[in-house]
Amino acid sequence: MNLINKEVTHKRFGKGSIVKQNDSVIEIHFETERKKFVFPDAFGKFLKMHDEKAAHSLKKIIEEKELELEKIEQKKEEEKIRQRQEQQLRMEHEKLMKNHKLHPKSQMVFWCDDEEQSAVFTEWQVFTGEIKSGAHKGKPQKPTRLYPNSVCLLTARDSSLPEKERRIIGAYMVNENFIGKFCEDGYIPSHSVYRLELTEQESESLQFWNYYVNETSPEKMTWNTGKYRYFDNEWMAQILRDIVSLKSDEQERKHAQSFFDHFCRMNQILADNLTEPNGTLMRMKRTEQLA
Known part of the structure; x- marks a missing residue:
């Protein structure tokens, strides 16, 4: 609005006329001097406009x-509250991690069906599945053993092949802030850096049952129900070590090595002390060689 030549009254300087104006400042000529004021703030405090239409x-x-300033202040206050909440969550997370004792089997292996295989390497998350019976039927499974030291191992098997042909297709560390017992939706997000996708050739060389043993039936290779299983931290370290050796591309090999080193640090594993794989398939092969 144009206020040039509009008459005003100031509480101290008396009557005057507006001679200059921009979006943030007006200049007023009084009887003896010119003064600049913040626009429009001064009209709510020191100045009165004579023109009723302009005053309105x-x-x-x-x-x-x-109103705009109130919204800005409200946003600032909301941001302060959010920051305090985040700080509180960080403190609770740090306290929880400080008191967290590493479970020897805090890794998780997933059975990825055809649909999941096409999505997992773009979304980089897996779903634990739903509870099948009881009071919590239909609710997502909680991956209670998973902490930031955990890996989700991704496996697949052609439906026409026996279970012993299950192959490893990829792996990822869980998100650095993920704690399984707080997971309500059943989705396990990945770490932003430590992810691995295997080529088909690499996958064919990495059979899951070379590493895994069902302790209740060590001679059997069966996976009848469920989307996932927990398994041994050292078995996961063996798998990651072997993935490093499979990588021929220098950059991919460095990334796999970095993943392996990070995993060992998080799980307090000495890489030099790792044993060779001793899964059900490896045991079977040794028995056949001795026969």
């Missing part, structure tokens, strides 16, 4: 600005 318009502008 100014009142609306001031009210709108005050």
Whole structure:
């Protein structure tokens, strides 16, 4: 709005006329001097507009600005609350991790069906599945053993092949802030860096049952129900070590090595002390060789 030549009254300087104006400042010529004022703030405090129509318009502008400032202050306060909540969560997370004792089997292997195989390497998350019976039927399974030291191992098997042909297709560390017992939706997100996808050739060389043993039936290779199983931290270290050796591309090999080193640190594993794989398939092969 144009206020040039509009008459005003100031509480101290008396009557004057507006001679200059921009979006944030007005200049007023009084009887003895010129003064600059913040626009439109000064009209709510020191200045009175003589023109009633202009005064009405100014009142609306001031009210709108005050409302805008209130919204800004509200956002600032909401941001402070959010930051305090985040800090509280970080403190709780740090306390929980400080008191967390590493479970010897805090890794998780997933059975990925055809649909999941096409999505897992773009979304980089897996779903634990739903509880099949009882009071919590239909609710997502909680991966209670998973902490930031855990890996989700991704496996697949052609439906026409026996279970012993299950192959490893990829792996990822869980998100660095993920704690399984707090997971309500059943989705396990990945770490932003430590992810591995195997080529088909690499996958064919990495059979899951070379590493895994069902302790209740060590001679059997069966996976009848469920989307996942927990398994040994050292078995996961063996798998990651062998993935490093499979990588021929220098950059991919460095990344796999970095993943392996990070995993060993998180799980307090000495890489030099790792044993060779001793899964059910490896035991079977040795028995056949001795026969």
